Amino acid sequence: MEFNTKLLHGITSKGYEKGEILPPISQVSAFQYEKMEDLERVFAHKSNGFAYSRIGNPTLNSFEQRVNELEGGAGAVCTSSGMSAIAVALLAVCNSGDEIITSSALYGGTINLFGDLNKLGIKTVFVDDFTEDNLKEAITYKTRVIYGELISNPALKVMDVPKVSSIAHEAGIPLFVDSTMATPFIARPLSLGADVVIHSTSKYINGGGNSIGGIIVDGGRFPWDFEKYTALSEFKKYGKFAFMVRLRTDLWENIGGCMAPMNAFLSYIGLDTLGIRMERICDNAKALANALSTLSGVEVSYLTLSDHPYHEYVDKELNGYGGGVLSFRVGSKERAFRVIDSLKYSIIASNIGDLRTLVIHPASTLYSKTRREDREAAGVFDDTIRVSMGIENIHDLIEDFVNAINESAN
Ligand SMILES: *Cc1c(COP(=O)(O)O)cnc(C)c1O
Numbered sequence: 493m494e495f496n497t498k499l500l501h502g503i504t505s506k507g508y509e510k511g512e513i514l515p516p517i518s519q520v521s522a523f524q525y526e527k528m529e530d531l532e533r534v535f536a537h538k539s540n541g542f543a544y545s546r547i548g549n550p551t552l553n554s555f556e557q558r559v560n561e562l563e564g565g566a567g568a569v570c571t572s573s574g575m576s577a578i579a580v581a582l583l584a585v586c587n588s589g590d591e592i593i594t595s596s597a598l599y600g601g602t603i604n605l606f607g608d609l610n611k612l613g614i615k616t617v618f619v620d621d622f623t624e625d626n627l628k629e630a631i632t633y634k635t636r637v638i639y640g641e642l643i644s645n646p647a648l649k650v651m652d653v654p655k656v657s658s659i660a661h662e663a664g665i666p667l668f669v670d671s672t673m674a675t676p677f678i679a680r681p682l683s684l685g686a687d688v689v690i691h692s693t694s695k696y697i698n699g700g701g702n703s704i705g706g707i708i709v710d711g712g713r714f715p716w717d718f719e720k721y722t723a724l725s726e727f728k729k730y731g732k733f734a735f736m737v738r739l740r741t742d743l744w745e746n747i748g749g750c751m752a753p754m755n756a757f758l759s760y761i762g763l764d765t766l767g768i769r770m771e772r773i774c775d776n777a778k779a780l781a782n783a784l785s786t787l788s789g790v791e792v793s794y795l796t797l798s799d800h801p802y803h804e805y806v807d808k809e810l811n812g813y814g815g816g817v818l819s820f821r822v823g824s825k826e827r828a829f830r831v832i833d834s835l836k837y838s839i840i841a842s843n844i845g846d847l848r849t850l851v852i853h854p855a856s857t858l859y860s861k862t863r864r865e866d867r868e869a870a871g872v873f874d875d876t877i878r879v880s881m882g883i884e885n886i887h888d889l890i891e892d893f894v895n896a897i898n899e900s901a902n
Pocket of ligand 1: 573574575576599601602641670672693695704705706
């Protein structure tokens, strides 16, 4: 089955109790039982029922299973937000004293989260790029995970997943990939060698800008060494599934980062159109990037442009697509603000992955708490405008951006 067919007719898109076409919304806190013994079995994980929505909910399960099928995973847990997914995934494998290796091209919130983890004694080692030399130098006996974004937001650096995962695996370390910007339409990191995939479902998976959420998908293949991964040692009997079992029955449940059932439903129906949205969004982004790159005084960053440093990965890893985010520099913060304010069809908002085109000045918003060198390493300069491409008609968008840029020149 090709992508859209699998999306609509995959094994996880049916089988609801009363034949519903979509999963029913179990908008409840708790589930009732006739007999105390039945609830006891659920708590002991001896039967598949539900007890309390922080611990498990059928609408959440439907959403999890569908994303899991698209990513080719062995199991998934959905969370209240993308940040919550990243936090619990890392906390599930790292104890105080352990280290995480990451690249500096990261989402701002994730950079800030690494600051919080540092206060708990979990240190992050930043490398400029995931080159073999940088990684081999950074890996120590304390390293527990290599973490990075498949396409970084907004620097648009692309991780060479086969290369990075083989270096990681040689050292007995798993690779966790934030694939929010790529989505399973553009790439499936597990099939490229990653061990765990994380999404902020708030973005392209939901697609309509109507709910915050996250998901962690485990490939179920990493051979955990329980002497080294003491964070998982209680879950040793689950072998390769220890990570997923710890998340599900321990950390995720205890931290309380569950997704709301209504959000799981909205994200589930958002997923229906992921393929056609992404195709349109990527086509629009490419056309706008091409148009803006002909203007003088404007420096455009988009993956399909032949001068982009990660251009070769479009065909190598990204199924021929460049994703939905582009950015451009216009010379000064003041000019960037003038351009943004005069756009007619783009909404000023701090989000990506909406159907509507969104624009933002990241340096003064998403990265205002991030140190200058960190944000510049993440591709955010004082004059950078980030565009999250929507599905509007491209001629209107190009005309609008070109006018706004030309008018802002004085
Ligand atoms: C938005 C985003 C996150 C955080 O997700 P939330 O749902 O906002 O918590 C993490 N990683 C990337 C790449 C993102 O774009």
